[in-house]
Amino acid sequence: MTDLIAPADEAGVVEAIRAAVAMREPLAIEGHGSKRALLRPVQAARTLTTRGLSGITLYKPTELVLSARAGTPLPEIEAALAEHGQMLAPEPPDTRSLFGAPDPATIGGIVATNLSGPRRITVGAIRDHLLGIRFVNGVGEMVRSGGRVLKNVTGLDLCKLLAGSHGTLGVLTEVTLKVLPAARASATLAIAVPGVAAGVRALSAGLASPYGVTGAALAPAASGATAWLRLEDFPDSVAYRAGRLRADLAARGDVTLLEGAESEALWRGLRDAAPLAAAPEDAIWRISVRPSAAPGVVAALADALGGRVLLDWGGGLVWLAGPATAAAHVAVMQAAAASRGSFTLFRAPAPLRAAVPVLPEEPAALAAIGARVKAALDPHQIFNPGRMRAAA
């Protein structure tokens, strides 16, 4: 356990970072502090948590905008939105069961990891819904980017740069997100397909329909696989589209219709990768590829490693659980590279995470720019050293 610094407000974050700069002492950055297992282990004696920065600061349902301090727990935000029939459209996963973590994610952590769920395929990722940020950079200055309006191209978009930067470029103190009305009804078509390749084709067919599919996932079943396509809208629309889609897909396998609570529970489970949680000793990867390449990736990995898979994003996201070994990781890296995709080692014991690249390497020219961008934001290398990549 490292020393914990828990500022109560933004000024406290500024102060803590200035102190760290003065002492040239790196900091681990955390939201709820329960997820140090993320990516590579951070080498820092002290940890700065944003848990003290909590609360929704602005919510205008008719303007589709919500701001909250970075340490606000996700469930608090979801509850406030639900009161007005709205949602965070990219439906970030609740990873508590996957990681056996007791505390819910903070909104700052969600933004810092740009972690999106099934609806990402149609509505975009967390970063696509991020309108504005306040963050403290590595010299202890509070910097704003974006704002609280839906359309904004004023200056360089640091929101997207900070989203998904895993706390290595700045400490988010407040985020502003675009929110959307939650659908009034949802239904899912479950299609029994002969295998993964046929399943991905069925998902592509669903996504290429004019019916506005908002979820397209797939899992191998006892025989063959099950493909799921979700529809969300007003009840009359959902009923109509489910009928049309069902007719269009009938030739691809037996179709079952799941409605209401049953459909919602299914997508919660898919969002959280619940089917992969069972074996805690397994490593978990997320591999992002073009959908048509997914069957090849699954064949290469699931069969070779005896791993278990779950496909989301129309086949474009492969969740894989398999042995936590360097050999397995090399196989993942090779499969992702062969399909010109991307990978993240999502869950693994610390020694493995410290020993391997947990994200794809970048070409030299881009890595050089990346190092200069990091230096532009965090010149003294205060934030999360070693989190994303091993120090050069």
Add this chain to the structure above:
Amino acid sequence: MIALPPPKPDILARRTEIVAALLALLPADAVIHETLRMRPYETDGLTAYRQMPLAVVLPSTTEQVAAVVRYCHANGIRMVPRGAGTSLSGGALPLEDAVVIGLMRMNRILEIDFEDRLAVVEAGVTNLGITKAVEHEGFFYAPDPSSQLACMIGGNVNMNSGGAHCLKYGVTANNLLGLKLVTPEGDIVEVGGAHLDHAGYDWLGLLTGSEGMLGIVTEVTVRILRGPEGARAMLAAFKGTEIAGAAVDAIIGSGIIPVALEFMDRPCIHACEAFAHAGYPLDAEAMLIIEVEGSVAEQDALLDRIKEICARFDPISLKVATSAEESMAIWKGRKGAFGAVGRISPDYLCMDGTIPTGELPFVLKRIGEMSTAYGLQVANVFHAGDGNLHPLIMFDANDPDSFHKAETFGAEILRLCVEVGGCLTGEHGVGVEKRDLMPVQFQPHELTQQRAIKTAFDPAWLLNPHKVFPLTEPV
């Protein structure tokens, strides 16, 4: 007038040698250096500003772009990337000592994949060209700027352009998967790819909207989407701007996100009606065009819901299109809004601030007062769903005083946008036009932070160095 940085005298003096070097790197017809033939490149959509460049090159391949950039980088020569030159903020405005790198010859569609729902195109393919290439399968490329017939995807990426349908489908940034980029030092790199959410820093997101300052985009991988079964528009006219604003709030509050939600004020309605004869109500203070999508029955159901909501706000008229033709008639006036204003005034400035939608009545009232004070007419079109306001300020370019007043008026509107919680630009970019207003929205250290990121990509500040940031010494 906004100042351009002084040209480097040594570069100007070396012009003949530089042209010869470019001719050695590219085919002869790809290097333009005669005054007359460079003329078309001296300005863009912000025609009040003109500047002849040192030379213009029109490469046809990524390797040619890289060769030119490497040469310019090695010799300290400034560069200005250019697509179709439709920027309304002077984004493509040259410098006297800069080489304009035009991407228009890179206009090939490299790959279309309906199963993976993506297209790979070169930077000079037009926005509409992408949709044209995929529409036979019922697909489209979603962001639809009004300039889509001319503007190019490389320009769209660098401006993060929006369109009338971005309330539902998002802007350019939300519809990209990957880029091929020539860095300011001349390296060729790929960011993102044919997949979603490449792990690592989001270079794709940072480059989008970077206004040609961080690299030259040569290829773009875009998402293509299947179109809806159909779409239909309705028109709702109200007695006051506050009332129309309240109706917009009520529609969105009811859980409906129309694909488009456009607002026009009285002067705009009159200009458009005179131009397009679309049947717009001339007695209205404000008018909304609302479009929904789906099957005919779904459209009916949604339009009924919206009509019911609008009826609560004492409308002057509600007209629901009953056919695609009637929808087109409703859109005709709006789509021609810029042209319509062009007919009543020799020149106009198109402003582009964004405001929190709830501030619309206050902002329109203030703009009306400013219009009286400056003695210049203004018409307002507004993407009401997302708060992006386009005041069109009418002036006479032959009268320097009139232009100066129009610029000052425009700047005052943009300050107001920031004051009420909005921003300087929603989709047209900062360019040179709004460059000197950046300190209105950002603190000095915030601009320094952004400049430091520009420096990380372009240490010598050679790529579009006169855009976006007020002129100071590079950090």
